Amino acid sequence: MLSEQETAKDVVQEIAESTAEHVGRIAQIITGAVVGVIREIGDLASEVFEVREAGRRAVADRPPVEE
Template structure:
């Protein structure tokens, strides 16, 4: 028969083990949350640095007079002048499909063609 001392010892032992397990799980949850928060703060700071650099480059471009391609459409009024486009390029006539000489199986040699001995090849 188990006396009261041993029964109380087992109860305290189970209680300590259970408490340690739950505290460990809670600590892992908190550690993971802190790591995720730190990662998000780092991403936020990185985004801020990238936006600051983009704004600085845009300001520098504006000071030098560089205009983005998208801004050209906003700057120009109306349709482009046809005279400014330039002359069309003559690409010549494109032959029709029946005029193109297509390879047929008749012109492919039946026997293998000897291309000579390859370097390093033993005969």
């Protein structure tokens, strides 16, 4: 039969292990979210550069205005 102290130790150990597992899963969720946000920001920046370059080409290709 287990002593009261050994039972308490087992309970604390089980709680610590469970907490570590949940914290690890939460960290994975947060890491995935951060990666997704960074990827979207990069994609947005790429689109901004493309639109800006297309605008420059459009201005450069415009025929001169006659006065």
